[in-house]
Amino acid sequence: MSAPSGRLALVTGASGYIGGRLVPQLLAAGYRVRCLARTPEKLRDQPWRDRVEVVRGDVVSGEGLAEALSGADVAYYLVHSMSGGKDFVRTDAEGARRFAEAAGQAGTGRIVYLGGLAPEGTELSEHMASREEVGRILLEASVPAVVLRAAVILGSGSASFEMLRHLTERLPAMTTPRWVRSRVQPIAVRDVLRLLVRADELPEGTNRTFDIGGPEVLSYAEMIQRFATVAGLAKRLIVPVPVLSPGLSSLWVGLITPVPPSVARPLVESLRHDAVMAENDLARELPDERRLGFDEAVRLALRRIDEDRVDTRWSSAAWPSAPSDPLPSDPDWTGGSLYTDRRARYVDGSPESLWRVIEGIGGDRGWYSWPLAWAARGWIDLAVGGVGPRRGRRDPERLRVGDSLDFWRVEEIIPGELLRLRAEMRLPGPAWLELRVARLEGRTVYCQRALFHPRGLAGHLYWKAVTPFHGIVFGSMASNIAARAEEDAEVTAGT
Template sequence: MSTAPSGRLALVTGASGYIGGRLVPELLASGYRVRCLARTPEKLRDHPWRERVEVVRGDVVSGEGLAEALADVDVAYYLVHSMSGGRDFASTDAQGARTFAGAAARSGTGRIVYLGGLAPEHVELSAHMASREEVGRILVEAPVPAVVLRAAVIIGSGSASFEMLRHLTERLPAMTTPRWVRSRVQPIAVRDVLRLLVRADELPEGTDRTFDIGGPEVLSYAEMIQRFASVAGLARRLIIPVPVLSPGLSSLWVGLITPVPPSVARPLVESLRHDAVAGEDDLARTLPDHGRIPFDEAVRLALRRIDEDRVDTRWSSAAWPSAPSDPLPTDPDWAGGSLYTDRRARYADASPESLWRVIEGIGGQRGWYSWPLAWAARGWIDLAVGGVGPRRGRRDPERLRVGDSLDFWRVEEIVPGELLRLRAEMRLPGPAWLELRVGRADGRTVYCQRALFHPRGLAGHLYWKAVTPFHGVVFGSMADNIAGRAEADERDAQRPSDGVTGGT
């Protein structure tokens, strides 16, 4: 990792976006002081690095706050562009670039760094790609030296282009696709993008030009789908290109199949109409490094948190992810893959200790405090398809520890008195967990229950939809009965024992 000269100040615009939110901690780790410009500073409050940066309220189009934000800045990262703007988004983007560049010149900023899109020359670009090219040109021609990095598909959880690839591949074992699936693309890992953005500040003083950046492989979009499927453990996808499907229809098709909004899908689809391959690799020669991450490894890193069968992702924790390719709590709802959740909560008129004893004693001879026939049937179905079945029981009738088998579950995490997390070992089209928690609210004990399922492929999505109608009976009654059992146990403990009184 590069190290910034002592005291060097970096300004990041677009810090609430995908790249900006991940660039800030990289700059901090490299020794920079960081200031963020935001139209709505409140959007940054959930970022773990918020207390380590200065935030200035401002707007690159109107110029509000730019003088304050750019004061004493050594390098300014311009990461603002429209993905789903209105009809005049291109003129708004251009005006923002001009206003920002002018303010940077007046403040004496040493360098501007911008991340644009990789597109071929001498072809008619989509409106969004043309706008990003125009922003890059404006910054390079402005008085302050600018470094413009142009990237194609960025591979990392939360990247819009990666999420579209993820959802299409996971949900469609067979697909008829527009001819843009044959387009050649040079994808790049988000870790490499962030590293190059930070290192762009190491270029010789006065460097004022555009650099193409990409990963080590050039693939068609269809090849990316097949390679993603292989890494994710999915069967090879059947892809049948069709000659006629406009970008508008393509974006509607993507919006129907995936949770990516059509307003976001359309610019992504339009950018794939042409090849997106680096025309040069001058940056690698100017700033020698140890190479770029191959596509398969970039996908593996983006999927790593789920592939390791760990549930501490953005869906269950607001903690800072351990790597730039992990999801952020502030990513859009459609980012980070699908995770289906069934949540239940019940007040229990019992002490937290009584509730915890019921939770820790679950399974085995005591059962699951739910519809016994449903649990038994699920266990026998699992046994019939080669799974562990329902009869493993538990090691100890009163105590659990991490790693214990518990019927067709495995204890993945236990915090005595607070949390029991079980990972399913039944045969399912995706990993599943069951969390049982003891909480407090309004001075009362609360039982919190959460079932989570990460579908793998279309079979996973269909499985969840098939079993959802039964959740009210299975999981609802389970929550009611666990809370009720704790209340009954507490009443029994408080009831005076029957005694025999003797007389003369």
Template sequence: MNAREDAARPEARDGLRCLVTGATGYIGGRLVPELLDAGHRVRCLARSPGRLRDQTWQRDVEVVRGDVTDAVSVAGAMRDVDVAYYLVHALGTGKDFEETDRRAARIFGEQARAAGVRRIVYLGGLTPEGVPERDLSPHLRSRAEVGRILLGCGVPATVLRAAVIIGSGSASFEMLRYLTERLPVMVTPSWVRTRIQPIAVRDVLRLLVGSARMPSEVNRTFDIGGPEVLTYRDMMVRYAAVAGLPRRVILPVPVLTPGLSSHWVGLVTPVPASIARPLTESLRHEVVCREHDIARYVPHPPGHPLGFDESVRLALQRVRDARVTTRWSSASVPGAPSDPLPTDPDWAGGSLYTDEREKAVDAPPEALWQVIEGIGGENGWYSFPLAWSLRGLLDRLVGGVGLRRGRRDAQRLLVGDSLDFWRVEEIEPGRLLRLRAEMRLPGLAWLELCVEHDGTGSATPHDGGRTRYRQRALFHPHGLLGHTYWWAVSPFHAVVFGGMARNIARAAARAPLTRTREREPAR
């Protein structure tokens, strides 16, 4: 039974069978759960399926190994598919990326036609009006060519063309984030005056999902964008306002060529030069929607498309907490489309500084947990008491809580308890204590204390098990002052956090294990 006959069955009429390429990428990883929520069945084609193992939706999809440049694997992935999403491109893979994009698009279109796929959906780049294709940046030129190849492959195609996508993990957004947060005064390339029509990632995903059900006669491109046209300078100024940063001083100069400005971006941000260069080259051109025909086929719900400020607010809303909840044992981060994903690159989601320590402990896990749960208050913080006292005094001098709050109970902690100048954010009895700082800081800070054991049950050093103590301090800086603060105090971390890890391990080894009362439910 082929795809069309199978789709005619009553049980298959509602949900479509969708193939998603690029599921380990920025858009693909966020599109999959949206398709599942819409009632569709999803198959993912990935070169490295293991990269999807920590996605919360991984068990709800079919994952096949393959590459879009390999016709055999693409043919297998296309079998019994109704809609095929093409969400890959070779940006940052080397000088021959245009040829790689061209070959992959041809293979994808040919195999989709051979398999009887009913529609291809592709997300490309918005191109400037009146500029010959040969004068475009290689990045935009290649994306335009891929769109043309897919439109001409014999399968009805929807080609969505977007400019800057606003959402945590988007390379364009991350470049905007780092430039704005790290530089209160900027000497910038002249392309900061370029007019751009950004769009929220939530709107992009909504339009991608809706495009699956377009009428069969539709085979064309659609320009998609948010409700506002802004210069890059406007976006930096408004990002700063939404993020609560002081107003940025931006001084455009004409001498920074796209090549030089990509090196400048590389110095200021962690976005790789192989990605920054094509993005900055593309910013030479004005990218504004010339039509809004997509609304005829995928109507906008109330409140959409989202404005720039709301898009940024959503991108910043949960990213800090979501990145912090990624622990040693799991990279799974469920959440909204604006939130970070396990497959996002390390440079996505803003800066997150960490100090990690690990110690083997000559004691059962219960003894180590007993020390961890008793930390703070009269028991102190197990390292350099003078430094902790001084930090508490400084905090009080600037209007903070200092160390005066102590603890509610000498032995037990509950979620929400104050603990000196920390707050208990999460507690997993016997395993994890996460504290959120409530001292005055130019950013957000957490401290995680974790018990690990490689055996089963309550191990001792004599039964083959091994107890380990793991400690992690995290800091999400706010503006340039936050980065300066971290680097100013980092020389003391070896004494404060290193000593803390050593002394907690020693205290667990020599402390008698006491029976604790039955634990109350965590608040």
């Protein structure tokens, strides 16, 4: 049985790691696709944007759900508070209930949800328990639900894969917590996506969970050693120790890998117990091609990283700014005080050469200003529970709205003209950094603007404390970007 072409599929979480990859798979399978997004602007630069319908809405508030679900044959629920928060358990449950109720009222034929794989009868972490509860809420609703449960997902850009990759690459020898002995059944991301699409082929009325996984069961320590072999690295020395709690483990992971402690903790907690399929019924319901083994999945993921073809990343889903926060481009600043730092430099080169430097900022290229100062700011942020300095870039040359960029987020990009970044580090108020290409009297000008909206006394004191360093940090940044653009212009002219 196959799903008829032209069915309408609603995708929530389309700006996230799985959702962003599922949309083109559904389109390729012949579905019409609609996306529900709290911030539709985040999807603007996706290569598939002009082929889908986007509805502004939110599963927790219920805004836009009726419109998004209207006429939907299948709805993919890919929403989860990975980075937590004070009330994430309640928020996740409330979002699932509202979504299920709205789907029932809209006459949606099926809900498909991707949850986590956990053994029955085991005390689960708060995050894993929350994902299980979301699955139960959807299964108990009036609309039939298919809940797929997966353990570690292997794919370029996934948080699980980046954690595994960087631990292996950066630590020839490591003392590790006991969870490295846990048995895991990892699965390639391309297999997860195929099964999500094919879940709509199940018989009408199917309402149950299915465990999904790859063909092998490995301990996390074995995954590290197998990864090292595939990557051409020497065998790693692993010494398990009993003293690292999940909290300490997540801090350790945050220091070594790009995954900050807030995201690493639920990943680590999910490894405290075995994550192995208890059944493989979906393979009988939907016979298909062989699922990829661990080595092949790792090899494909590394190849995409080497070729700079990482379509989505785990960090794409996080955007902690509140919708009510005004933007610095608003004609009237309605949020109170606004501190600014402006810099401008003439550039002896074309606007195109300057834009190439601007769009290539961050990641391995750095920020053209006092690398130790930027690194120190990132490590301080990591120490207080922020995202830290290691997230890097999705693509070394191109940016799109919603991309994470070290401890910034691309909030706006006008190719050739403007790059606006919003800070995701922990600050006593929202902050932005704007990099702009301008023309003045026939010359190229680099314009740079840092903005900070203080919240409370702490915000004002923070700006006063860092202002003396702006001349060094922001001033040298402007000068070095202009100089680099001039160098690039000379190289281009010479070729």
